[in-house]
Amino acid sequence: MSMFIGEIIALSMMAFALGMDAFSVALGMGLLRLRLKQIFYIGVMIGLFHILMPMFGMIVGRFLSRQFGSIASYIGGALLLLLGIQMIAASFKKEGDASASPKGIGLIFFAFSVSLDSFSVGLSLGIFGARTMLTILLFGFFSMVLTWMGLMLGRHFQQWLGAYGEALGGSILLAFGLKLLFSF
Template sequence: MNIEAVSGELLTLFVMAFALGMDAFSVGLGMGMIKLKVKQIIYIGITIGLFHVMMPLIGMGIGRFLSDKFGSIATFVGGLLLLLLGIQMILSSFKKDDNPLITPVGFGLVLFSLSVSLDSFSVGLSLGIYGARTLVTVIMFGIVSMMLTWTGLLIGKRVQQWMGSYSEALGGTILLAFGMKLLLPI
């Protein structure tokens, strides 16, 4: 394979990784409006990056057999999880309690990471069919989504500092809108 073909494939994978990571950025932007410590932001980014490695890897391994069925199911589940997280954040912004029902810690972090990486499972299924370079693909997906998540969380944290208590409602609205977008593709 010549240099042009390899660089073209890498550019294509980067664009795909960036597109997949934009949901992590958007959701990170919303979730960043919850009061998070820098250590939590680092863990969230790493966890989402790992999920963006695991999910397409699993998808690539399964391949063509389940792609049609799981593609729409994965999108539906991801949208539903984001809807629930968004509603929970909006409702908790009206309460005096500072502890949200679902936080990006422990199982909440797993749910959060799963919701933004389900679409990479579907992409992995497609890439498995076409024989994409597995290691390069999943590493690129993981790194790009981790960086975009950190960017979204840090911007969300800054907005949270500016907006105070209204920021959680705004963050929930962002998650709600993104969940609706997944459930009702236009």
């Protein structure tokens, strides 16, 4: 039982880390002064993509794990490490809000682009054999709620927390990557 609780805590921390990426992007999008209905749909769409992308990543990761054994474990840890470094580096770049309009196909492309990193994390977790349903539900839930929070707080805190939120998420993934690489 304590091992299951430990897994929930670890997966929740990863879900939070990935959700912080969506949160920081949503802070910028919150400047668009979206209607509550739009905010709801954006959060749900990002949550859905944060379920689908890691699920596909976990399927591929499990396949790689069966084919390549322990080498795949090191690859999974390295992927988390690289993703964390990339998120931290991206948090220091100043970019204008070049995201697509959060409507229709623009919303789908936006949600896809925000959830790409969750595919890599899912790939790593698939290699390590994490519980699929628990993982994807936590990822979807955290990213949806953090997106809603980011959109709602966007007008007030975008310049202050935007880069720091993504850097925090990257730091968490970096730490998990190091833990996975050095636990074997």
